[in-house]
Amino acid sequence: MRDCRMRRGGSAPDRHEAKRGGTTMASRYHEIYDASRIDPEKFWLDAAGKLVWTKKPTRALDPEAGVYGRWFPDGECNTCFNAIDRHVEAGRGDQVAIIHDSPVTGGKRRLTYGELLVEVKALAANLTDLGVGRGDRVIIYMPMVPETMIGMLACARIGAIHSVVFGGFAARELAARIDDAAPKLILSASCGIEPTRKVEYKPLLDKAIELATHKPAATIVLRRPELACELIEGRDHDWDALRHEAMAAIAAGREVPCASMKATDPLYILYTSGTTGKPKGVVRDTGGHMVVLHWSMQAIFGTDQGEVFFCASDVGWVVGHSYIVYAPLLRGCTTVLFEGKPIGTPDAGTFWRVAAEHGVKVLFTAPTAIRGIRKEDPDGQLPGGYDLSQFEALFLAGERADPETLIWAEKALQRPVIDHWWQTESGWPIAANPLGLGLLPIKRGSPGVAMPGFDVQVLNAMGEQAPPNEMGAIAIKLPLPPGALPTLWNADDRFRDAYLTAFPGYYSTSDAGFIDEEGYVYVMGRTDDVINVAGHRLSTGEMEEAVAGHPAVAECAVIGMRDALKGELPCGFVVLKNTSQLDRGQIEAELITLVRERIGPVAAFKRVLVVDKLPKTRSGKVLRRTMKAIVDKDDYEPPATIEDATALDDIRRAVSGD
Missing domain, CATH: 3.30.300.30 (ANL, C-terminal domain)
Known part of the structure; x- marks a missing residue:
């Protein structure tokens, strides 16, 4: 009989010892992961204790709540307070929170935690005055500017649920999201800037609202100096005009308090493409998301309070939500908000220029960005032209990182290059090599080992666990950890059908791969990227x-x-x-x-x-x-x-x- 099992072919995976400062660091990974498995209740309550709660949770997981369980069910908190207010109250208001670096406009801007707090309070006041409150949805359709982050945080402050839609999405796609989320208000801008063109957002926004069945009550539009736009009277409001009014009111003593939210309340909805053509609204809860991103920023990415983190993604994607906005600010880091491309703004050395100029400790980008840089700089000469003395590691995710790209980056940067793997649904890394816990040996071709809370297994077609090195479907044993999606927006049944039915008791990642004898995960592609020859x-x-x-x-x-x-x-x-x-x-x-x-x-x-x-x-x-x-x-x-x-x-x- 022909052997139809999926097996890994080829040679053994490339492996080398990861070093920092010339010596191999002992990793605490196994100790930490074992603790999370032996007593997950204690592990996650301890992590939650590092943050501020208006009502401290007394239990980590309620396995009977929701579709597969809910995290910190009796806790109450506010994400905005933990991301901004608590740092200011601790005396760190003068620390830079956001560095906006925009090679496409030539502009640079820095916002301290104190300045960010005032800006967020002002927009939160504007939203409140326009009738937005706890549980209302706000769509954010904006470019990579600080106001986008301010919009997300202002929603979190008052308990509104934000849904960021990638700026420049087609009107039909935006209309589908408007109808699904039913926002009370939309935050937008006149344009986005690309290296060779301006993308007019306002006509796309107007067309989307025209196409949508649901009509938002109002919009607030940031009119960028690069492109003017007309506002529709009675519906559209000028961002800067409202901001000035609110800033004056705050200076005169107006309070804009943080709403106390249940840990299980939604913080945001982020849409990912659905196979039926109807976008799937991934829900992120408030408490679990806050706890796990705060933990992961230091443990996985090795970046802590006062250090600079550069995530070269877009706020419209989950990577931007988690590691441009929330995780760095929750941890008290400085986050770089980059408006540009890895090449052509002006050249393939842009990332290294940003890292040198702003004292970046860790850069996180997609393998495709590094491939593009490598294509322009095949010998890896450009990094040598910049002072990267504060730069410690490059993280890659978003697609499979091929070993040749990793080897090129390691040689060019002389730093660890760390692949890791996660999804919009997971919200944070499923498998990684944790810099903050001390790197394990890096195996090129693998995104690393399972992170705490993720019981990653490879299953065969019968739903049975496959032996080491045999390929199959990658699945995660329920419950999913804090920070992972609890469900889809208004679609529990669709959530079950899409993720939980293929292998009962497991979340199906729809990725295929294998796990080796040492627990390293290898993601070889989507399950539909496995072909039958x-x-x-x-x-x-x-x-x-x-x-x-x-x-x-x-x-x-x-x-x-x-x-x-x-x-x-x-x-x-x-x-x-x-x-x-x-x-x-x-x-x-x-x-x-x-x-x-x-x-x-x-x-x-x-x-x-x-x-x-x-x-x-x-x-x-x-x-x-x-x-x-x-x-x-x-x-x-x-x-x-x-x-x-x-x-x-x-x-x-x-x-x-x-």
């Missing part, structure tokens, strides 16, 4: 790892294409480095040989296409499903999250042979 189930992620090892390849993606004989065959798309002088036909032949040597003839890897760029979302994820639809000649619509729609033209031309 003549009965053999093979990981496209492993093929991508082989292709990325070629010295001429800057980026790559492997997808499964339909085949009448074998069911599916792999098809590779590659972007070459700028310095590559090799003949394309020669490179394609060499890549086919590489995969054959790594995976074996069973992979049937015989088609490689060179393209100028891969189609990606704005968060850097490659649009593999859309690419597969093009290869299979199926109907498709470019997703609203696409960064550059012309990249699809490259794929179509390559497939057709034009």
Whole structure:
């Protein structure tokens, strides 16, 4: 009988000892993880005790509440108070909270915790005056400016539920979110700034409200100096005009207190794409989110009070919510809010310039950003031109980090490069290598080991735990830890159907991979990225790892294409480095040989296409499903999250042979 099990092929994972300051640090990971498993009640109550509660929780988990249990069910708190007020009350009001660095406008701005508190109070007063209160929803459709963060924190202050929608999303997509969240008010801006253009937000906002069945009562619009916009009388309000009025009132003694929220009250809704076309509103609760982000900032990312953290994402994504806004401020760090791109603003040294100029300790970005930088700077020369003496580590997440990218970054930066893995739904890392607890040995190709609260297992098709190194579906045994989604917005049944039914008692991540003998997790791709070639189930992620090892390849993606004989065959798309002088036909032949040597003839890897760029979302994820639809000649619509729609033209031309 043909062996149809999913097994890891290729050589053993690349592994090296992670060092800081020239010596290998002993890790406390196993001690901490064991404590979280042996007595999770004590572990999470101890973590909660590091924050300020208006009503301290007496228990960590109520396993009977909600869909799978709720965290800190009898506690009450306020996220904004813990992110700002408590630092000011502790005498740290003069510490910088936010550094806004905008190479696309040439502007830079610093806000101390004291200044941030006044700004948040002012906007909270504006929201209150416009009828927004506890439990009301506020959509935030804005660019990467401090006012976006101020809007999120102002909502948290008064108990409103914010839902950030990536600035520049199409009107139809924004309208779908307006109808699902039913916001009382929308915060927006006149425009966003890209390296080569301005994106007019106000016409998109007006069109979305026109399309939506639900009509918000009001909007507050930040009119940026780069682009003016007209306001609709009676509905739209000028941000700066309201701000000045509220600041005067606060200076005259107006109080804007923090609402005491139940730990189980929603803090925000963040929409992620649904397979049905209807966006899924991931709910984040107040207490668990606050506790776990405060804990993770130091334990995982090794960044603490007074230190500078640079998360080069967008506030519209979960990474931005967690590690641009909430975790750094809850921990009392300084957070860098970056408005730009890793290349072209003005060059591929932008991240290193920001890190040097602002004394960044840790940078967190997506692998695709580093691949883009590597394409422009293949020899890794640019970091050497900056003073990175305060820089300690680079974290990568958002998609699979191939070993070649990790090796390049390690060599260029001479610092640990740490992959980790999580999802919008989890809200914080599921698997990582915890810098703050002392790094474990890094295994390139693995995002690390399970973090406290996550019981990560690999299951076979029967729902049974797979042995080490055998591939299967990655699932997490319930309950999920604090900070993970308790449900979807107004959709408990959809939450169960989407995440909890495939493997009863588990949350299904929809990712495929394996766990080795030492507990390191390997995420090889989405479960639908595992292709069936003549009965053999093979990981496209492993093929991508082989292709990325070629010295001429800057980026790559492997997808499964339909085949009448074998069911599916792999098809590779590659972007070459700028310095590559090799003949394309020669490179394609060499890549086919590489995969054959790594995976074996069973992979049937015989088609490689060179393209100028891969189609990606704005968060850097490659649009593999859309690419597969093009290869299979199926109907498709470019997703609203696409960064550059012309990249699809490259794929179509390559497939057709034009």
